[in-house]
Amino acid sequence: MGLFLKSRLRIDKHHQSKDSVFFRDGIRRIDFVLSYIDEANKEADKKAERRKEFELHLQNAGLELETEDKKESENGKTYFVKLHAPWEVVSTYAEVLNIKVPIKENDMALPMENPLDCVLKPFKLPDHVMHPEPDFFTAPFSKQKQELFLINDMNNVFSPSTRNRIVYYILSRCPYGTEEGKKKFGIKRLLNNGTYTAAFPLHDCQYWKKAKDENCESERFTLYMQWAKFSRFFKEQPLDLIRKYYGEKIGVYFAWLGFYTEMLFFAAIVGFICFLYGLITMDESTSSKEICDPEIGGQIIMCPLCDQRCEFWRLNSTCEPSQYSHLFDNVATLFFAIFMGIWVTLFLEFWKRRQARLEYEWDLVDFEEEQQQLQLRPEYEAKCTQKKRNPVTQVSNIDV
Known part of the structure; x- marks a missing residue:
């Protein structure tokens, strides 16, 4: 045998x-x-x-x-x-x-479909990629x-x-x-x-081709084809698959990174509009006209820029730089500064909502507290042989 x-x-x-x-x-x-x-x-x-x-x-x-x-x-x-x-x-x-392990399949009613789904369809991924597993109610495992x-x-x-x-x-x-x-x-x-x-x-397989082993799910290959390729940069992120393959911490990181990129897109649009306004009104800038005018800027003599071997110069010699500076220093710049102040506040509040939704969907409501209680450093845990009850939480997790 x-x-x-x-x-x-x-x-x-x-x-x-x-x-x-x-x-x-x-x-x-x-x-x-x-x-x-x-x-x-x-x-x-x-x-x-x-x-x-x-x-x-x-x-x-x-x-x-x-x-x-x-x-x-x-x-x-x-x-x-x-x-x-x-x-x-x-x-x-x-x-x-x-x-946490599933105890029952989620039987709650699905949310209403977004009327904009038809417009956003080019940015969507297949459902089996976005939701590789059905939704369950879960509870901490007990043998x-x-x-x-x-x-x-x-x-x-x-x-x-x-x-x-x-x-x-x-x-x-x-x-x-x-x-x-x-x-x-x-x-x-x-x-x-x-x-x-x-x-x-x-890893479960090589990222550029599916595994030959039928027992291998080839999730890495799916992530590469549907998420990591440059040609897919405009697609939504398969966060559930990322979480399943890499874990919750990596999943939350990419959720934040994707949300940050989406919010920056709106800021980039407003910034680009402000830039176009400066480009269009560049020839109408009063300060640039006065600097470029030979009767105004050409008659103003400026002091040397250094103490030795530097000559006096005329203000109209900075005509072109003054015109280009109008692209980023105009009336729209003030509006953009106010907009960014509002954008920062909205970004923080919207991310709190997004984070709360992920905590509910991924069962991470008490994840951070559990990590602090359970994931003590092994070196510290070895030195601390006794525990006492926390007076606030009434949990025996304070090492002494």
């Missing part, structure tokens, strides 16, 4: 696509990758010992590991350690991190109440970005030994001291 499994693994490995995001068995998803180079130097044995102990603690935490030999790498020197979090681990830490959640397939309950977040949470807190009586832990330290060369999650 053991020989059969070994030969099967060799066959799967030989035929496995380079785009695959699964272990050699084609079932377990790769949630994170650690890489290292086995060099022959003085610290090689110490680094190998750290890796051995760290990976042993990762297995004790429930993660499954699979190592690719350096011969399979492009440079022939790098080992890749693939990590997979099984359901037991993912469900446990999903409860710790208060990750003891799994039957209350909509779990059809345990492998697809949590998105890849959520699984990456859970595995990184484990990596950042996993110990690998003690030095000088102090406990050492965390992937950051191992990266800094060169034990591992890199730690990263995988």
